[in-house]
Amino acid sequence: MDWYTYVIEDKNIGKRIDLFLSEELKDVSRSFIQKLIKNKNVKVNQNYVKANYKLKLNDVIDVKIPEPEILEINPEPIELDILYEDKDIIVVNKPQGMVVHPAPGHYSGTLVNALLYHCSDDLSGINGILRPGIVHRIDKDTSGVLMVAKNDLAHQNLTLQLKEHTITRKYNAIVYNNIIKDFGTINAPIGRHPIDRKKMAVTNKNSRQAITHYTVLERFGQFTFIEAQLETGRTHQIRVHMKYIGHPLLGDPVYGPKSQPFNLNGQLLHARVLGFKHPSNNKYMEFEAPLPDYFKNIIEKLRKKSN
Template structure:
């Protein structure tokens, strides 16, 4: 579609939204970020930029089917019965379809693997999904195959009656070496795509952590902090991006985290990241423990970090 702005004012996304009521501001922001909006033939990428006079062309892609389709994606299955399935999710796989990740998700893989047995309580976009890991976080996830398991697992997660531990490789190390981070987390006022620690509003967020290994520790007592660390984190709540936000708030962001990892690691650490081939945040969901919502059996699953993190840790240990 095409629109002419003669004398616009303010932000581009807001001006286009006013001129095109059929498209929401959020939808326009996504289209701009995806390179689908141009002015006088020049592709635009920043919706927050000031709107300028000109002819704007908006390429709106056709609407995708609402129902995710089964895809024959290999899964590492740790446990499966008639009610639930536990998998070791690889980094790079989104939990469920979303803008920018419509295919190749865990839901697509589960629909193929489980067929019609997958629980539908979560809605057509995310059947069986009772919790999620960020797309670029690896590790243990559970999904419901029956409605009674879905209801039971959802209740466990809501009550935080789940054991969840993560391994993170961080820039520097949080101080003290063992502690609890207790804040409120909500949407950042400056960037709605990010989460942030808030003074008011948001939701309670609690993470327990312990520094397991410190890498490249200065020889001089009382010198600067180590260049990097391996940190174990246990979730007491499950907020979006909780561990990433909490470690960054302690001045020890997760290595490879382009969203919350403000500041650059030391040269030696950057070299290790490149050599290890790490192109994501170095965060792995290592442990998931819960009581089976149908059988009552206590289940606990633990997996080691994948090769990119394992290799990076070895390189950091050699610094």
């Protein structure tokens, strides 16, 4: 258990306590700090406060960071759609609705639980017990191709390819409204939403460069079927970028309209193509996951409606 004490000086008067602590405790997130405050691990002048408490001169803040819980992630016999596997990597087609790795509220039924059962101890340990083998993620309600590392050398190699933007990542999506241009590029930085911290947004503050290339595949009047290719890989990148240009994804409960047609379970976004150099022999490999049936059914409905 760690303890921290701070005394507030002039420059921090009026600042929210959660923001102040997130600036001081750089190794933890603001959401974690808010949880500390909610669980009464933070005191100001020996009194508990809320996350929006505004600091005053000479306030004394005491912070207690409890020891992390030891979590056990169990293997589960969940069927995997395996596109490729060898001693270094495994490539899977993740279904919509499956969480990639355990997190609060999702400690079972994840892709990691399934991988632990299938691969046993043959997964890289770089990302710890919660994310063994996980090199990159796609959202719970996004389906499609994911690569997983079975040892640390493969993990390091694939991570470097991601960093250097040499991996091919093509997605299919259905978006609102008619995209007039046949293709285009969105180059707009993405960071945390300034108000809603659960969302991402195009912003110049505390953001990173994000580039998405898109091509129109088919138009349906009020909707457009596209291919989106990632040059960078930021959280929710395609969803945020398409909303930014006025074309949020159909079914997106976070970035789309509140009222959604077709009674969908999430955004119509599918990671269709993934290409990379094999970490052992450096040969380029490319994998494709066909559109899931629910996605194809919506396309057929939109075709009939537009005709």
